[in-house]
Amino acid sequence: MNAKRVSAAAGVVLAAQKRRQTPAGIAAALEAAGLLQSPESAAELVRWRERTEEAETSEAQLKGQVRGLRAHVAELEARPSPAEVLRQVADQWAAHCPEHSDADDVWMDCPADWVFELRRAADERPEVSS
Known part of the structure; x- marks a missing residue:
């Protein structure tokens, strides 16, 4: 007993x-x-409950990882694309060109050739889709 x-x-x-x-x-x-229950079936029930608890813990951990990855993807999607960066640089260079702008704070020689190359590279760069 x-x-x-x-x-x-x-x-x-x-x-x-x-x-x-x-x-x-x-x-x-x-x-x-x-x-x-027999001792064997009671022990089996305990094992199944433990496995269920482990699975629920794993599921919670995976859901946390998915949330983290989604946040990272959102951060990456918020960044400007390489083509946008190239266009921004070309616009900034063109704005400071002594021959092609009205800017008072000119600090370089005419970058028209480089601006053209940057814009061409931006136009040739494929856009990244989500």
Whole structure:
């Protein structure tokens, strides 16, 4: 006789009797508590519960990783494309050209050839789609 199992069963029976349950209700309470099972099936139930808990933990971890990856993708998508960067640089150079702008703060020789090359490279660069 397993004193621990007998004590647990007695507690379940006592609680069921306090609720004035029928013998079938008491048996159902014992089954729900896992006390009518063989030790092997009770151990198997414990293993399945542990595996379920592990799977739920893994699922939560994976969901966290997915959230992190989505945030990273959103950050990358918010960055300007290489073609946009090339066009911005070309516009900035053209704005400071002494021969092709009205800018007072000219700091370079005419970059028209380079501006043309930057814009051409931007136009040839394929756009990245999501």
